[in-house]
Amino acid sequence: MKRIARPGRWLIILPPLLFLFIFFLIPFAVALKISFAETAARVPPFTDVLTTGADHRLHLSLSFANYKYLLTDQVYGVAYLYSLRTAFFSTLICLLLGYPMAYAISRASKSAQSVLLFVIILPFWTSFLLRVYALEGIIRDNGLLNNVLLHLHLISRPLHIMRTSVAVYLGIIYSYLPFMVLPLFATLEKLDHTLREAAADLGSPPWRVFSEITLPLSMPGVIAGSMLVFIPAVGEFVIPSLLGGPDNLMIGRVLWDEFFGNHDWPVASAVAIAFLVLLVGPMALYQYYSAREFEA
């Protein structure tokens, strides 16, 4: 607002800016610092990177051992690739399931639309942990799914889903589906439907109208939804921990174990930093440039 004097403005800007700077951004700097430290048997369990010696000058002792360890120990590479693969295919399935859902909602009448949206949003806010736990009740060996299938004589022995990759996939799809549907709906709803009608009037069959008009125009929603599913899914901890087996090592679980099991904070920091650089960095850059393009 032009009429607020400049110093007054900063009273409003600074509190959130400073708070998020200190409690969201600085932590990453601290993690970066500790990723160069070494494990030590003390509290907190790592060596100082910056020390003041007897001559009152700052000494910097960087150790790259943690990063070397990440590169040499196979667990991290395997877990990282497994996380990427799992997140990729779950995102794909979410997209294949979520797109028709969002499309159907966008074509419903206005009053049906708001009810349907609410139906999608409600689980979006419902406890993540509890929903994963609820899913376990469905897919475990003596759960509802197996009972129904056995009852219908479709299978003769219970399907073993828990503690497998399938359970992890189901968990991610079930938990993140609303994150895909909502942004897709937001773009599909804004889509100018006269374009579709024009194409149909000019003789395009429905599949061509979809593939040449609707789909390209809804790409922003596809990208936004995929990012909202993909990034958190790569770092997912609760789902592989509760539904997956010992083989389903996702990077989030490795981090958790490194921290709470091995108490190796420097290695955990290095894993976190590497994860950030390899995954969130490129995504953030992409977001930044697409936002700039949007503003231009």
Add this chain to the structure above:
Amino acid sequence: MENRNSPLLLAVLCIGIAILYIPILVLIAYSFNASSLVNVWGGFSTAWYGQLLHNRQVLEAALLSVEVGFAASTGAVLLGTLAAISLIRFGRFRGRLLLIGMVNAPLVMPEIITGITQLLLFVSMLQLLSWPHRGFTTIVLAHIAFCTAYVTVTVQSRLQSADRSLEEAAMDLGASPARAFIEVTLPIIAPALLSSWLLSFTLSLDDLVISSFVSGPGADTLPMVIYSKVKLGVSPDINALASLIICAVGACVILAGVVMRRTERRRLLELQAAER
């Protein structure tokens, strides 16, 4: 809009919604199961709910979670509103891009990364400043950080659609910017503040990963207790607890939705009246 949904589209929509709801409904149904065997229906009973009332660990954790939720969502609404005002009303300023980034990043950042880095910060701060001790304070600070992001996004969209000319008219009539904001803009965005408070509360009540990292000894939130119980296996009293939480959160979300919708409708009616 045309309502020409093909049966196939409707079928996928129904399947999707069924996938989202069946597990929750089954969980709630089984929380009334008299049998302690989780896969056998032994008749209707509310015994598991009664048992929860005598579980001190659960009650203490629930109390802590509610306290954290209140503190965190109040803090987040304050900070998030200020951030939204800065981003919508102040044009370009130094640090704007930084603020946009810090408001949007927590929405996609994997929780485990946020949790680890915040723990490291708190540990380093404790070394340097002897504050804060891990427990209630650190959980609240960490929750404020991620809830602020959600509040900012909600309030931002509300501010964007609010009519600037009302505020300007008030200032033309001699109100100070602060007074114009409090008497004109605040009532307009109040529903967004209430609904974002409720949503922050549910987010805070829900959080497992970040809390697990930044919490200290003896400060277990409800999700932490549930997680450790679930790790040990499915048990009927978790079903009861889970059903209670899901209903509480559902009520919060429905309330937030109703508040938003009602004010939206009132605004439309007022617009129509003004046009007449």
